[in-house]
Amino acid sequence: MIPTNISKTLFTDIANQFGTPVYVYHAEKIKEQYQKLLSAFEGTNTRFFYACKALTNINVLKYIKEIGCNIDCSSVNEVQLAVTAGFAPQNILYTSNNIDFSEIETAQALGVNINIDSISNLKKFGQKFGHSYPVGIRLRPNIMAGGNLKISTGHKDSKFGIPLEQIDKVLEVVKETNLRITALHIHTGSEIKDVEIFAKGIEVLFDIAQYFPDLEIIDLGGGFKVAYKPGDEVTDIEKLGKKVGEELALFEKKQGRKIGFWFEPGKFLVSEAGYFITKVNVVKDASTTVFAGVDSGLNHFIRPMFYGAYHVIENISNPNGPIKRYNVVGNICETDTFAEDRELNEVREGDLLLFYNAGAYGFEMASNYNSRYKPAEVLIRDGKAQLIRKRDVFEDLLRNQVGI
Numbered sequence: 295m296i297p298t299n300i301s302k303t304l305f306t307d308i309a310n311q312f313g314t315p316v317y318v319y320h321a322e323k324i325k326e327q328y329q330k331l332l333s334a335f336e337g338t339n340t341r342f343f344y345a346c347k348a349l350t351n352i353n354v355l356k357y358i359k360e361i362g363c364n365i366d367c368s369s370v371n372e373v374q375l376a377v378t379a380g381f382a383p384q385n386i387l388y389t390s391n392n393i394d395f396s397e398i399e400t401a402q403a404l405g406v407n408i409n410i411d412s413i414s415n416l417k418k419f420g421q422k423f424g425h426s427y428p429v430g431i432r433l434r435p436n437i438m439a440g441g442n443l444k445i446s447t448g449h450k451d452s453k454f455g456i457p458l459e460q461i462d463k464v465l466e467v468v469k470e471t472n473l474r475i476t477a478l479h480i481h482t483g484s485e486i487k488d489v490e491i492f493a494k495g496i497e498v499l500f501d502i503a504q505y506f507p508d509l510e511i512i513d514l515g516g517g518f519k520v521a522y523k524p525g526d527e528v529t530d531i532e533k534l535g536k537k538v539g540e541e542l543a544l545f546e547k548k549q550g551r552k553i554g555f556w557f558e559p560g561k562f563l564v565s566e567a568g569y570f571i572t573k574v575n576v577v578k579d580a581s582t583t584v585f586a587g588v589d590s591g592l593n594h595f596i597r598p599m600f601y602g603a604y605h606v607i608e609n610i611s612n613p614n615g616p617i618k619r620y621n622v623v624g625n626i627c628e629t630d631t632f633a634e635d636r637e638l639n640e641v642r643e644g645d646l647l648l649f650y651n652a653g654a655y656g657f658e659m660a661s662n663y664n665s666r667y668k669p670a671e672v673l674i675r676d677g678k679a680q681l682i683r684k685r686d687v688f689e690d691l692l693r694n695q696v697g698i
């Protein structure tokens with residue numbers, strides 16, 4: 295079992311008080327993760343921007359700000375959320391893809407850091423702002439990386455970033471419009487175990503750094519892998535921190551100027567800090583398997599179905615029950631299997647099942663499919679559990695519908 299320092303009684307109390315299904319986040323675990331990064335990269339001129347697409351509850355964003363972390367956004371609405379949470383513009387980064395130029399203009403007006411991922415938007419930016427506003431370029435380094443193809447974003451067929459082989463075109467635009475390029479960005483994927491992938495990214499960007507005299511930042515995106523089950527391989531951030539330090543020193547020696555690194559971790563900061571509690575509605579002994587049918591489904595927690603992701607599940611209502619095998623499934627009119635042939639302490643109707651690693655891309659990817667309500671969210675801080683989002687109610691389903 296993945297260790298957690300939250301007592302199972304607290305999870306049960308939360309389920310009883312706020313109902314199920316419910317997402318639960320542990321503030322201090324987020325801080326612990328951030329501190330791990332700070333200590334691994336100490337003395338290396340590195341800044342971290344939390345990729346808030348992983349989890350945008352405003353209370354979590356405020357907490358992220360409070361612990362001193364910066365924020366990375368993938369839509370102009372996330373930028374607005376970051377501003378609302380109190381982040382200063384210089385601590386906000388906007389890395390988008392395939393967006394309308396108007397979003398970039400809004401971000402510029404707010405004074406935040408911007409990475410642009412297409413030649414056409416780069417041109418528009420140059421024509422409008424020229425040298426007056428520093429900007430970053432998102433490149434596609436043609437590196438295959440990440441846990442699976444769906445979350446792999448830097449390979450040669452990926453839609454993300456400007457293909458590296460078009461660097462001449464980029465330079466033409468930069469020259470033509472007198473752009474001030476201060477950052478080069480790549481994000482090759484999520485769940486990158488191998489430090490060598492980051493090293494390869496550094497190599498690619500250092501190779502072209504000479505063409506950018508205003509360069510201040512190499513931004514390697516997110517993608518640090520965390521453990522989803524005991525024994526899982528994770529990104530060795532200590533090793534990466536060391537590598538980054540060495541590369542920075544080498545760069546300075548070779549090019550006679552200083553730069554810094556930025557990273558945009560999402561999962562690393564919030565995945566393990568989050569839990570998802572569901573209640574078992576039905577135990578169905580079918581001929582081939584026993585189904586444990588919970589009061590949730592792919593509408594609330596899609597990672598297992600969409601990515602084939604493995605999440606530890608624990609029956610916190612019957613911790614000493616005999617071990618049996620179940621298919622843990624949802625209540626949606628689709629095949630929404632959370633876990634197949636999974637060993638659990640005997641599951642009875644009404645039992646609470648606790649899902650681990652639900653902080654990143656859990657609630658954030660939830661929907662109202664089958665006209666079900668989105669779950670509530672609770673934050674545990676200083677040992678106290680507080681509601682930070684109410685469960686939907688019936689009116690929410692109709693809120694934006696217009697009668698004709």
Ligand code: LLP
Nearest residue numbers: 345481484485516517518558559560561655
């Ligand atoms: N920076 C950029 C530009 C990104 O596109 C992403 C994630 C990150 C940072 C953060 O990556 P992380 O550190 O969280 O791996 N929904 C999928 C993950 C999609 C990631 C999208 N981009 C999942 O649940 O596995």
